Amino acid sequence: MIYIFFSCRLSSDLYTIDDSLPFIMNILLANFVGLLGIAIILSYVQVFFLLFLLPFWYIYSKLQFFYRSTSRELRRLDSVSRSPIYTSFSETLDGTSTIRAFKSEGFFFAKFVEHITLYQKTSYTETVASLWLSLRLQVGPCIKYVL
Template sequence: MSFFDTTPLGRITNRFSKDVDTMDNALTDAFRMFFMTMAQIIAVFILIIAYYYYFAAALGPLFVMFLFAASYYRSSAREIKRHEAVLRSSVFSRFSEAVSGVATIRAYGLQDQFSRSVRDAIDNMNSAYYLTFSNQRWLSVRLDAIGTLLVFVTGILVVTASFSVSPSSGGLVLSYILSVVQMIQFTVRQLAEVENNMNSTERIYYYGNNLDEEAPLHTVEVRPSWPEKGEIVFDNVQMRYREGLPLVLKGLNMHVQAGERIGVVGRTGAGKSTIMSTLFRLVELSGGSITVDGLDIAKIGLKDLRSRLSIIPQDPTLFKGTVRSNLDP
């Protein structure tokens, strides 16, 4: 439960919508296009070197310039992509809040305020797109310069070797080297796209492997008739919602006899709902124990525990069935 308390709904929505779509579709397409274009570039270079051996010497300095521009672009594009993912989560969060609370927003006449809030979030996300396009223009200018040098070197080689290489072969080489300029730009962009899309894979992997999970659904065998009487004992119960936060329940001791009906009265924030949260193990105890008919609920599985207890929730949107069916299932 602490995960849902600290994680905005928009961030979760972003993970299971945009990030999943990116990993399933955009990432695989970027991989395919990168390797296909790289193979075409290598084939063109092999063709040129087969006719003009000195072209291999010119590839060294140009390759260093290419690596510099590509590495600079990739590092900046990666950070811009992360920034854009954060801003997109903000858009999802504000939109979800507006949709879920539309009745309250209309009741208080705050439509303009929430519309402005959503528009501001969209504008902030679009600013990341603008940075992406600006970064691509920066790369295009530099790769065009490198490509121009490639064409210039190839043209010099074709002219100087005009007596040893047929004009048809020289024309073939020149036609291919002109297409390589666009291929180089596309290859770098696809490489950066692969690296950027791996951010989505990283975020989904984190959700799948590094989040704290609830206790197991089943642990020890629970007798089918439990709980027979409904006797509940809170023994020095201590509970905090997350590590680092103060205790909400501080040494609570309570004994509810079988068949007894009690009411817990207190101001907002006194811990009334917290008592029910501990009984259903929505949040694990920091200390103490709770027993129901002599069985410590911390030692049984969550499904065994929650399927044997009933609750009428505060939020009516979570209320399933009639009041009678929830009171006496």
């Protein structure tokens, strides 16, 4: 029972490391080089830009800290709500004969559905927060043209 939980947990972590991390690092490197190039060109063309760079960096770091802490908490809630699903499923598989003997299928199914519902709520919240950030980053540059 514990082996199944840890193998599922480890496979999720390994997927994140093997698949997602190189992709995210590639995006980080490309954005950093692009931002550095823009900053160098703006500093060369408009020296006055350097005065605005520090306040913008401070505001951005505060917003980034707020988003990171929220995102970290949502991921933690997602992981915590996923754990009872694995546990309930493995317990049900281990005790299938006992559950059938006591005719408690409905109880265990209702408990499993309750765990799934809780997981979907936290997963939905995390997805909405990620979509909001994505939309905000894409629409942000367009707002100055509307106003």
